[in-house]
Amino acid sequence: MSFIGNIQELVIRNDNFREVVFTGKKSQLVIMSIPVGGEVGEEIHTGVEQTLYIISGVCNAILDGEITQVSGGDVVVVTPNTKHNFINTGNEVVKIITTYSPPNHIDGRVHITKADADKDVEDETFGETNK
Numbered sequence: 001m002s003f004i005g006n007i008q009e010l011v012i013r014n015d016n017f018r019e020v021v022f023t024g025k026k027s028q029l030v031i032m033s034i035p036v037g038g039e040v041g042e043e044i045h046t047g048v049e050q051t052l053y054i055i056s057g058v059c060n061a062i063l064d065g066e067i068t069q070v071s072g073g074d075v076v077v078v079t080p081n082t083k084h085n086f087i088n089t090g091n092e093v094v095k096i097i098t099t100y101s102p103p104n105h106i107d108g109r110v111h112i113t114k115a116d117a118d119k120d121v122e123d124e125t126f127g128e129t130n131k
Helices: 007-013 114-119 121-129
Strands: 018-023 028-034 049-056 058-063 066-071 075-078 084-088 094-101
Touching: 007 028, 007 049, 007 094, 049 066, 058 075, 084 094
Parallel strands: none
Antiparallel strands: 018 028, 028 094, 049 075, 049 094, 058 066, 058 084
16 A cells, blocks of 8 residues: 655644554654644654654754754654654744654554643554564
């Protein structure tokens, strides 16, 4: 199974914290919406490489304690075992397209808020065991 779609339209319309758009055998496509003052949350993926495409907004990308301001048009590649977080420091919602290799979330999963994502133990467990 493959995926074709207008990802820019999907990410701009998305108001959910995280929405899994497509999951293949070796990669995954996810869209995110980080509210003003919000964050992705500090995490480490031991067996997953993550690429984040910042579509709009301004945020601090924190990789192993080093802070870099990124904004629409920037891309950040997070290699396995890198402690990372993305904090919205601007005055508009940050829109992100992210890919994981291998997949890190349950296919089709939608988290309306970060609090919903934090409570989803099943999804978090999937990310830790799918390496």
